[in-house]
Amino acid sequence: MSVTVTQRKPAAERIAVRCVDSDVHPAPRRGELIQYIPEPWRTKYFLSRNVGEQIYYDAPDYAHTFAMRVDAFPPDGEFACSDPDLAFQQLIMQAGADIAILEPAAYPARIGGANHALNVALNEWQLNHWLDSHNNWHERWRGSICVAIEEPHAAAAEIERLAGHPFLGQLLIKAEPRPAWGDPKYDPIWAAATKADMPVSCHLSRSHHEELPMPPVGMPSYNHDFMVTYSLLAANQVMSMIFDGLFDRFPTLRIVFVEHAFTWILPLMWRMDKIYEARKPWLDIKRKPSDYVKDHIKFTTQPLDYPEDKTELTRAFEWMECEKILLFSSDYPHWTFDDPRWLVKHLPEHAREAVMFRNGIETYRLPTTVPALEGQVRVF
Numbered sequence: 001m002s003v004t005v006t007q008r009k010p011a012a013e014r015i016a017v018r019c020v021d022s023d024v025h026p027a028p029r030r031g032e033l034i035q036y037i038p039e040p041w042r043t044k045y046f047l048s049r050n051v052g053e054q055i056y057y058d059a060p061d062y063a064h065t066f067a068m069r070v071d072a073f074p075p076d077g078e079f080a081c082s083d084p085d086l087a088f089q090q091l092i093m094q095a096g097a098d099i100a101i102l103e104p105a106a107y108p109a110r111i112g113g114a115n116h117a118l119n120v121a122l123n124e125w126q127l128n129h130w131l132d133s134h135n136n137w138h139e140r141w142r143g144s145i146c147v148a149i150e151e152p153h154a155a156a157a158e159i160e161r162l163a164g165h166p167f168l169g170q171l172l173i174k175a176e177p178r179p180a181w182g183d184p185k186y187d188p189i190w191a192a193a194t195k196a197d198m199p200v201s202c203h204l205s206r207s208h209h210e211e212l213p214m215p216p217v218g219m220p221s222y223n224h225d226f227m228v229t230y231s232l233l234a235a236n237q238v239m240s241m242i243f244d245g246l247f248d249r250f251p252t253l254r255i256v257f258v259e260h261a262f263t264w265i266l267p268l269m270w271r272m273d274k275i276y277e278a279r280k281p282w283l284d285i286k287r288k289p290s291d292y293v294k295d296h297i298k299f300t301t302q303p304l305d306y307p308e309d310k311t312e313l314t315r316a317f318e319w320m321e322c323e324k325i326l327l328f329s330s331d332y333p334h335w336t337f338d339d340p341r342w343l344v345k346h347l348p349e350h351a352r353e354a355v356m357f358r359n360g361i362e363t364y365r366l367p368t369t370v371p372a373l374e375g376q377v378r379v380f
Contacts (some may be wrong), residue, residue: 007287008137010371015366018359019259019340019379021097022257022300023203023329026104026130027079028089032269033106038122042097045109072333081333084135091332092140095339096377098357098370100332101169102130102143103203105256108174112150116158118145131167139371143171144201149173149189164194169364170256175202176211181237181375182244197299199254199363201235203361204230235268238297242272242289247296254363255297256327262299263313266320269293274346294321298363300329302338303353314348323351327359340379356380 016103037046071091079088091097104122111114126143130136145162149156155173162168171193179185193200211225212219213233220226234257238244247253274288285292307313330338344352356379361368 008134010137010139011373013372014369015098015372017098017361017366017370018357019096019098020328020357020364020366021091021100021330021332021340022201022256022360022364023302024087024097024100024102025081025334026084026102026126028104028125028129028348029078029082031213032129032290033121033125036121038117045111045114046118060169067120067335069335069337082205084130084141087332087343088138088140090201092138093373095330095332096341096379097330097363099140099142099360099366101201101364102126103172103201104143104144104146105203105205105292108148108205110184112148113154113300116148116151116154119148119155120158123158124354127165131165133356136167138145138373139167142167142366144168144170144172145198146172147189149186150260152186152188155374156192157195159189159192159198163192164199167168169198169366170196171196171200173200173202174205174211174236175233175257176205176213177252178211180240180243180244182240182246185330187249190253193254194250194252197252197365199256201258202260203254204233204260205317206328212357230259231261231264235264238265238268238293242285243283245284245290248284248286253296255365256300257297258300259302259331260299261303261305262301262320262326263305263316265293265299265325266316269320285289290308294324298325298327298359300305300327301343303328303333304343308347310346313346317335317351322348323354323359326351326355327363328356341377344379 010302031175034042034046061080066080070084072080074086075082091100104126106118106122108120130141133145145159145168147158149155159171173189189200213229215232220229226273241255276283276289328340328343330340344356347355360366
């Protein structure tokens with residue numbers, strides 16, 4: 001019996017990009033990642049654990065769905081968003097995203113070399129299982145160059161190795177390791193990022209207890225306390241980058257905070273600007289802190305802190321000039337998924353195009369058109 005294989009290829013017709021999703025979480029199938037971890041770390045460190053099977057955070061209905069959309073689990077019993085075809089149907093065809101930024105995650109290793117090896121594996125896995133011609137035939141996926149921020153020189157070499165790949169859109173690091181990002185020890189990463197003209201994104205992570213966000217009074221008691229502290233962590237990174245002169249050292253650097261919320265940035269900008277005006281003679285930075293935020297830093301829309309009085313959110317959007325600093329994100333396939341057709345309705349009308357696609361195109365240096373897909377839902 002002969003088998004006919006239909007080649008997947010993009011349509012010749014192209015359509016305008018009208019929705020860029022900046023936060024999508026692909027997961028390896030069981031046993032898929034281990035082959036890409038370089039030696040000696042594969043044998044020495046990771047083969048004693050079930051790589052790709054570690055779920056390290058809780059959420060509603062955690063015991064049943066691991067905090068994922070129930071319908072995002074493929075029929076073969078693998079994890080949510082482990083099947084590129086199912087993700088394509090749900091996120092691209094049915095929800096209307098035109099380009100999606102992939103942000104894979106794995107529980108980090110405590111040893112820097114092992115963590116670097118795991119990031120190398122995540123990069124190779126993306127190239128072979130999501131960004132290859134079979135799975136990215138539609139040209140809608142953009143991957144992340146995952147790097148271990150704890151190993152700045154190795155991270156810079158990994159960026160150098162992969163920069164220029166047409167379907168890798170950003171660098172992905174953790175925000176938790178000490179010291180803060182303004183420290184010059186990380187400069188090799190920022191230098192490599194600016195040379196490659198790629199944004200640096202960070203996604204919150206569960207990490208190890210000594211790296212977790214910690215308020216001045218100590219470790220939080222509950223998961224909900226802990227989740228709120230991620231905004232405090234991001235606020236400290238913003239202050240470090242600005243006051244330690246990171247954007248003066250690297251004037252084209254672009255930073256994206258993913259899932260750290262964003263409404264807190266408005267009072268932080270006010271406070272930083274106030275301190276700047278009072279202490280300008282003692283500061284080396286060249287501009288108002290809020291100017292650095294608006295020119296260099298973006299925040300994803302998910303999670304959207306939605307007050308009972310919608311006018312409060314609308315005013316906050318206006319005051320923070322959300323059209324300059326926000327990127328749409330769905331957080332697919334998590335239970336907190338924000339459908340782009342729902343979220344766009346909550347944005348000020350004048351900011352909708354900027355947040356939903358224009359900022360994403362500029363931040364990730366994306367094309368303005370993609371191959372047409374028959375039957376795809378359109379957000380606009």
